[in-house]
Amino acid sequence: MKRRTFRVETAQVGLPLGEVLGAELGLPREEVERLVAVGAVYVGGRRSRDASARLGAQQVVTVVLEEGGVSPLAAAPASAPEWRVLFEDESVIAVDKPAGMTAQPTEGRVGDSLVDRVGAYLKRPAGLVHRLDRETSGVTVFGKSSEATSALAGEFREGRARKRYLAAVGPVALPSQGTIDLPLSKDPSRPGRWRASRAANGIPALTVYRVLHAGADFHLVELLPQTGRTHQLRAHLTALGAPILGDSRYGGAARAGGLAAPRCLLHAQALELAHPRTGASVRFEAPVPEDLARFFSTAGLVAPSGPILLPSGQPGRE
Known part of the structure; x- marks a missing residue:
């Protein structure tokens, strides 16, 4: 910068x-x-x-x-990625963030982030309580009042929010299910990356996963993060030798099985938490985007849906 x-x-x-x-x-x-x-x-x-x-x-x-070698005065893309409303009431709005859109304004530009777009839609500030990486698609929830935003933030802070991600990775010998319990720390040799290793004094990070498809060309995995760390899923999968397809920062391949991976193929498919007003459990789901859906179709699979449940025998966060 x-x-x-x-x-x-x-x-x-x-x-x-x-x-x-x-x-x-x-x-x-x-x-x-x-x-x-x-x-x-x-x-x-x-x-x-x-x-x-x-x-x-x-x-x-x-x-x-x-910023990133580009002037803040450079023209924004002619067609910004589309986002959609998944759910809305007087307290909450849940939206499907498209890949390629930042969650919040960067230092050099405002107006083209998800929080900007949702705020413009609501005609008032949107209470962002969690963030997805720029290339990650899927469910993002906002509070529509300070009280709702605070309550939603507490769900994430206290680890009560349940999340289900889907990803395509390269073919690698993975157990059918498991738990990745590796601390995360910034990689001093590669700025912008995090490493998952016990060799450094990192922050605790826990991910439960389940292999949905194990093919010769690619695997499809369901990821249930029990903590919410920066780049947690990307770093954890890389530590297993299975970087997410299209994730160039972590060494993910750009193609697999004749299919292109035009971005990091990670999708936040579902989110469950307590409604900030009623306290009732609510679940929001975002359809699998076309780039990742092609891998599911090739594998002959339907993406998981419904309640977010840990695989049998896998420990979750207390």
């Missing part, structure tokens, strides 16, 4: 943010205003979208100039 940071000097106190940015960056007013509008400017650590805001003494201003 490329950014520019400076501290407001005495002569700049009281001047509009846009004017000071133009002088500091040597950019025309129109370009400065676009940087502010897309959310690439922070004042005092908080995103500022008002180019006319007056600056105070010693405030720190940061401008994101590039």
Whole structure:
């Protein structure tokens, strides 16, 4: 990420943010205003979208100039991935996040994340309580009030939310079911990756899995995470020698059995938790997207549905 940071000097106190940015960056007013509008400017650590805001003494201003090698002013994709509402009432909205959409705004851009889209749909802020990776598709739930958001967040924080993921992986000798109990830590040799190993002082992570299809070209697995760590499923499967197909960051193959894996083929298929108002158990399910559904069809399988149950004999989180 490329950014520019400076501290407001005495002569700049009281001047509009846009004017000071133009002088500091040597950019025309129109370009400065676009940087502010897309959310690439922070004042005092908080995103500022008002180019006319007056600056105070010693405030720190940061401008994101590039993110992932791309300018925040680069045009957004002509057709953003489509998302759909799975369930909605006065307290909760559950949606199906498409692959390719970030869960929340990145540092350099606002407006094209799932939380932005759901907030625009609701015409008020959406209470995001959990996140899926950009390439992961599936169920994401939001609170529609501060009370509902807090209650939903508690379901995840206390480990009461049950989740079922589906993934396609390369062919590897896996037991028909099992539990992966390996701590996670950042991989110092590969920025952006996590490693699942007892060799490092990592954070506890537990995943129960079941093999749904074991073919010569690929396997299909059901994953029931008992903890909710960053990249948990991706790192755990990689530790078993079975990285998810299409997951280039973790070494997943781009094709298998003549089928393309255009992205990390991981789908959050179902989520069960207590309704924040009634306390009753509710389950939301998202249809398997086309790229992963092709693997199920080739295997002659129907994706699992219904209650989220641990395989017999597999320990879950207490």
